[in-house]
Amino acid sequence: MENLVVLLSVTATTTKPMPTLPDVIPAHAQARDHGDTLVVELGGRWRITEPRPEWRSIVGKRTPQKVRLEVRDLVSWDSSLLLLWENARRWCAEKKVTLEDDTLPAQARLLQTQLESTRVCVPAGDCAPGLFTAVGLVTGELKQKTKDIAYFVGECTLSAVSVSKRPHKFRWADCLAEMQQCGALALPIVGLINFLVGVTLAYTGAIVLRQYGGDIYVADLVGLSMVREMGAMMTGIVVAGRTGAAFAAQLGNMKANEEIDAIETLGLRPVEFLVLPRIVALAVMMPLLALYANALGILGGMAIARTVLSISPVAYWVEMLTIVDMSDVVTGVIKATTFGLIVGLAGCLRGLQADRNASGVGRAATSAVVTSILLIIVADTLYAAVFNILGW
């Protein structure tokens, strides 16, 4: 009993909360039996980011009739002390033991009452929808997506018509800046990739053609594939990753920033203002990029023909011209223009659809690239079939 009196006099003077008094005494708790009462002395610096005793380990296997919380040399405290207190309170309630805690700091008591009355709210885990629900959800989503695309393409067409009536209102400066960005600045990467595609095609072709002694036909193979297919397609894919993603991210960010709302409330059409210049820029630059890509691809094939197959560049060129003519180049250019439109539309659409937060912008960029590449390949296949029927 004497002990207790001493303790009480100490606790009265050590209840000033000071969460960071830099002291090296870590949080500690000492349990001691006093008759059928368990006295727990709390002391040191209680910091939530630092280790501290747990209620269960303090109590151990004891079964007291009464629990008494004391403070002794308590330097500072924060929520961690409240948690211990709350744990003690629950434990006592569970074991039907009385808890004496009237010597703990008054401010802590106030917070403790708050903690006691708050209700923890953890969301229920996501439950996976059943098969039918999932199919229904996907169908509804698909319908909405189709509607969005139709609406967007329609809006673009209307804007294009309205701009064509008053071309001086078109954002030429933006369009030129985008051309620079998606065209001129893409030259190195488009060139490198297509050169390497030309090289790969030449190597692959040579494996077969060599067996028949027809090394020279590597020129035809590389030339035709580059001009008709690979030039436009590889450029489309590079541009989808480079420019389509950028469009989606730019517009998505502008949307999150309410910049698009600002354009709308100014009585302007966001599509006319933001989307058209970008799509026009891509549709103009893509064929040019594709022609450049064709040239680099052919150069790549020529380099391999010269170094590995010992075919002179002149022979290579002459052989290639026997099979590649203007109609092939034109099909490539038509495809490239289409791919440009696809990348521009997909990028801008995804950007405008983005959720208004950071991850929304990220998803928009990803989705723009995936959509673009998918549509490019589908369009390429369709063109192959159509050109086949037309005999081009």
Added chain:
Amino acid sequence: MPITTPRIHNSASPAIEVEGLECGYDGEVVLSEVSFSVKRGEIFFVIGGSGCGKSTLLRHMIGLRRPTAGSVRFFGEDFGAAHPARRREILKTFGVLYQSGALWSSLTVRENVLLPLQEHTDLRRGEREEIVALKLAQVGLTGYENHFPSEISGGMKKRAGLARALALDPAIVFFDEPSAGLDPVTSRKLDELILQIRDMLGTTLVIVSHELDSIYRTADRVIMLEREAKGIIAEGAPKELALASDDPRVREFLHRAALDEARP
């Protein structure tokens, strides 16, 4: 041993000491020769007109930018000279409330407050959730736990940001314009909360603001920055400054509210 045990300091050292701080962006000096100190448990305001470098000062104090000269000491320990690992430890004792809340947009309000607890404490799941619930209740956001930042209002974002800043019971909380864009009632509640935090936990609060009402309601001491002077032009208790400052700029800044107070 706990990893966050601080070195033994002179326990009399103030919470923050700024000495000869010079800050700026890209060679352009915004503030120079800024020196002041903040006592423990003090509510300290940095005031001044727009563009005077209040937020710049804050960013330099919390280490987001390196000052070009001078030093910042927290509880006697030099922050700028500290080892990066040690600096991260010191940072754990700060809470920062950014101007627009700066909530992580992909996390719910609850997860935003939970994240510091998950990263910096060894609490059990249930305990963490209890703390989150307590902090959210303190800022009056009970019931919005599972909303995403994009689904709540600007004032709520700010309060959620405050709950997150307070999650680890920091020793020092920095506020960047806490009441800007809040309605008067919410703003008043925030002021009450600020006082409550200080009174309960003895937290030191550094507040960047130009809301006169908040300054008069809560500030113990203010420093006033000025763009031309590139530094502090006044320091003291706001009411005293408003009535007794020799500098007309200071009186002008603080006067409107002082007049309101004097009105019957």
